[in-house]
Amino acid sequence: MAGGGRGAGESALTQDEAVARSAVISDVHYEVELDLTTGDRTFGTRTVAGFHASSSDTVVHLDFVGEVESVECNGRRSGPDAFDGRRVRLDVREGWNSVRVSGSASYSHTGEGLHHFRDPLDGNVYVHTKFEPFAAHTVFACFDQPDLKATVDLTLMVDPSWVAVSNTDPEEPPPSGGHRATWRFARTPPLPTYLVAFAAGPFRVLRSRHRDVPLALYARPSLYDELNAEAPELFDVLGRGLDFYETLFDLPYQFAKYDHVFAPEYAFGGMEHPGCVTLNERFLFRHRVTEDARRRRASLLTHEMAHMWFGDYVTMRWWDDLWLNEAFATMLAVVAQPEATPYGEGWTSFAHHDLPLARRADQLPTSHAIRVSTADTDAARSNFGPIVYRRGAAVLHDLAERVGWENFVAGVRAYLRTHAWGNAGLDDFVAALRRFSDADLDRWVDEWLLRPGINTVEVCRDAGGARVVQNADPRVEPRHLAVRVAAFDYRGVELVPRTPVDVSVDPPACEHGLTELGGTEPDLVIPNADAVSHVKTRLDSRSRQAALRSLSTVDDPRARAVVWGALWDEVQDARLSARSYASAVLAHGTRERDVGVLEALLERASRAALVYGDPATGHDTVTVLARSLREHLVCADGGSDRQLAFARALVGVVPPDDHGLLGDVVCGRSPWAGLEVDRDLRWRALLRLAATGGDVDDLVDVAMDADPGDYGRRNALTAEAACPSPAAKDKAWTRLFSGDHSLAERQAIMAGLRRPGQETLLTPFVDRYWHALESLAGTAETEFLSSFARALYPCFTEVEESVLEETDRFLERKPLPESVLKVIREERAELLVIRAARACDAADAQH
Ligand SMILES: [Zn+2]
Structure with missing residues (x-):
């Protein structure tokens, strides 16, 4: 695989090793010097690690993956056997030690370690780090564990046209001219290795300040317009967030500055590097978004900011x-x-x-x-x-x-x-x-x-009245619960609330009578209606009928959220058919006023129809869904978030006999007054067109013209892989294992390759999947292996029984790291969910 020979799991550090090492080592300091001017594949790396050792009797090692040229421990040069490809063995002495490791290391294309990205539009190169949980040592020699915090002096040698950013500011502006510029960053406070970070490339920068804290935003020049447009909102959330947390914790922000870097192909949503938060570029909106997308981004910013205290400081x-x-x-x-x-x-x-x-x-x-x-x-x-x-x-x-x-x-x-x-x-x-x-x-x-699993809480009704019951699940012992119960009665067609009651369910007793609610039995009872206890809520059959018939008449949005969650759980538990769920969303979900709630429900209704619906009759649900979404679009206000949410949902479920609509959208022609077709909607339409057998040969070019660059390229890879022909699937599979694709591009290919409704075409890939996993073991990066194991697990085939059997045989042999086997176990469970949900939907279709 591209990105150097970091085979899966080959350099894991055990907790025992980490504990033993931190018992001996303390007061760590690193001087790290990286030369990023030595080509596209490798970079020069030199570390001087200074630390105190409490004993000379223990073997201590530094973690490092790369090529080592020389190791010098306390002034003495070590022999070649001191490095085994992942660890540098040290002969430490009691007291202060100084170790110098020089060599080179490889850029990655998986987002982990030091990621190398070339912008296909202008050829510019950008690099950024992501070290959590265990990748700092793929860039510099270090004790790569969270409890050996160290101060770091980082020096980067880069192309003179580049800008570099790290946890601290550079000590002085780098001298200009020459073939490379040297950026020396100020010493960091004590940091665990996974929080050391930098990014470099011809970034554009916008600066601001909140009180005494300098703020800055970094992005590629091709996203500079978006950066300018979004900066006021981003700076506002940062300033208000700092005020909020400083007051909450009664402790000032502890780092010297607060930067955000929007990094190409970033592998997480965001990462809380102190002073240098890295964010996925998808949060620098390139197309229209709903208010909920902005809310989620603000939530990401305040999540990363909370880490400055929780995680970074302590x-x-x-x-x-x-x-x-x-x-x-x-x-x-x-x-x-x-x-x-x-x-x-x-x-x-x-x-x-x-x-x-x-x-x-x-x-x-x-x-x-x-x-x-x-x-x-x-x-x-x-x-x-x-x-x-x-x-x-x-x-x-x-x-x-x-x-x-x-x-x-x-x-x-x-x-x-x-x-x-x-x-x-x-x-x-x-x-x-x-x-x-x-x-x-x-x-x-x-x-x-410390206890895994989730308890179910339900209301039982019998001759003695209604009771809240904590379900006896043999896998999950009962817990002490404080549960708010809301109850509603029909008044005409509307559900009217009673005063809610708070009840305790204390083991060993696992139930609590609901006499406090008073009166006759209510039509709808919602246990855990405020969603405070982490339990699974199950509705009794009378309440479920009331919810399906009248949920939108319940005033309390939190109680509705709990019921929507319970109904979705029931689809996945094969207790409610996909078509009933989709109908409930069309009848009541479309009346939700919060656009984020509307989007989530429409997305689940689409998934119910496409994945959990009976394959023989599920197209009825898709057709009903599409028809209803069209009607909602006619009524939605032009330019509103709701209109956008309905349009996106419709484009994802357009039936194969309506390819004209999708073709129009790909070409930028809006069928809806007030809704401009942007890049995002074009690609969604193209994907649906491709996956349902439309002719997309020329339209891929049309969409690429409207969105050239790496985003367009990844979307085109997805669409091409989604086409329902053996040739397209073969081509996608071959692409996955050839060329110099980054992990992000491979993920785009895989997202298209496996689609529901293409079971016949995907059946021949079952054997290929298992063979590929076998042959990748030990050679591919864990990040790719995990992505591959998840994205291409054979969920949609005509040979489900044999897939399950082969999965069990494979898991028994354990040929891959545990983190990858875990993914396969989860996908096996999802296959069982799909089978049961489809059977439930088929049974409902016959009624
Ligand atoms: Zn986090």
Whole structure:
């Protein structure tokens, strides 16, 4: 694979190794000098690591992947056997040590390490780093673990036309002229290696200031217009966010500046490097977006900003406590929303967008605790998912409700002060909180942080009345729950609320009667109606009927979010047919006023129709969906966000007999007054046209003309791979394994290759998938392997039984790193969901 020989899992660091190393090493400082003028494939790297060792009896190593030219330990040159391809063995002495490692390393094309990107429009090169969880050592020799924080003096030698940006400012402007410019950055405060960052290239820069904190935004020149257009809103959120967090934590921002770099082909959404946050370019909007996209971007900015305190200032010791970074940042971004952004209260959209993903992840065979034992850095990769981020945020929110917000904040402040610039773990956080709360924190930790899985709460009705019941699931022990129950009665065609009641469900008792609601039995009962407890809500059959018939008459948006989530869970549990769900969205979801909620529901309705619908009759659902969306488009106000949301949804489900509409959109002709067809809508239409067998040969060029450059190129790769012909699929598969494609381009190809509705065409790729995984083991980067394993798992074939059997055989042999096997386990579970959901939909079709 392109990007050098970093084979999957070959250089993982175990927790035991990390613990042993940090027991001996302290006071680390790195002088790092990188020469980025030596060509497109490799760069020169030289590190001088200074550190204190408490003993000379232990073997200590520096992590490094690359070519080593020389190693000098305390003035003595080491022999060639000191480097085994991933580690440099050191003969340390007690006291101060100085080690010099010189050599070269490879650029990556996966987004991890030092990513190299060439802009196809102008040939300009941009590089940026992403080291989390374990890639700093693919750029410079270091102790690559979070609890060996170090100060860093970084020097970059780059093309003189480039701009370089890092965690700190350059000490002086680099001298101009000559073949290369030398950028020396000021010494950093103590940082874990995964937070050291830089980017370089002919970026454009916009600067501002908030009080005494300099702010800057970096982007490619081809995005400079977008940067200018978006800068006022970005700077506004940054300024308000800094004020909010400084007040909340009672602690000033600790770094000297606050920059954002929009990096091409960035692998995450964003990354919280202190002083130098890196963001995916998709947040520098190149086309029209709805207000919800702006809200989500603001949420990303405030998430990364929360890390400046949670993660950057006080850092987890090891990856098992990643929740101390990510659960906190996710939760705090929701809390910050009304204060630091124009978008108001955040928990309702969190319930709509985030909680369903957390519940899904919790029901997979790979579900794990929020604080998860993490044997090595390969396993650490699997921690970056909905359980740590989203379930983590949900249970922290619940914790804050239990102990009281004031006490929670006091505990957080004490935690940050006690561990300033250092490392901490679960026990440290609990100890800080205990000073301000007498709640049973040990029980909370045991039930919510250390116990995997999700409990289901439902209302049972029988002769004795209604009760809230915590379901007896053999895999998940019951937890102590505080649950708000909302109840509604029909008055005419509308559901009218009663006064909600708060009930506790305390094990070993797993139920609570609902006599407090009073009166006769309500028509709709919603347990956990405020979405505060992290449980799965299941509606009883009478409530479900009421919801499907009248959900839009429920006034409370949070309660509606809970019901929408419960209905979506039911589709994935094969208890509600895809067509019933889509009908509910058309009847009630289209009345949701929040455009983000509308978009999420339309997206789920489309997925229900295309993926979870019965293949034999599911096209009926698609046709009904498309027809109804057309009607909504006629009524939507020209130029409104709702019009855009309906248009995007329609373009994704246009039936094959309506290719004329899609062709018009690709050519930029808008069928809807007031809605301008932009690049994004063109590509969506082209993809649907391609996937449903339309002739796209000339239209790809039309769309590329309107959007040349790397975005257009990736979209064209997706569309071409989506075409339903054996030749197109073969071509896409060959492309995947040939040429010099970046991971982002390969992901674009894979997104087109596997499409629902193309089962016959995809069946021959089942064997190819398994063979490719076998042959890639040990040679391909883990990032590509994981993407490949997920994106091309044979979900849509005519041989599902044999796919499941082959999956089991493959998993038993364990030929790949655990983080990749985990992906395959999850995809197997999704295949089972698809099969059951399709059968449920088929059964409904016969009624
Ligand atoms: Zn984060």
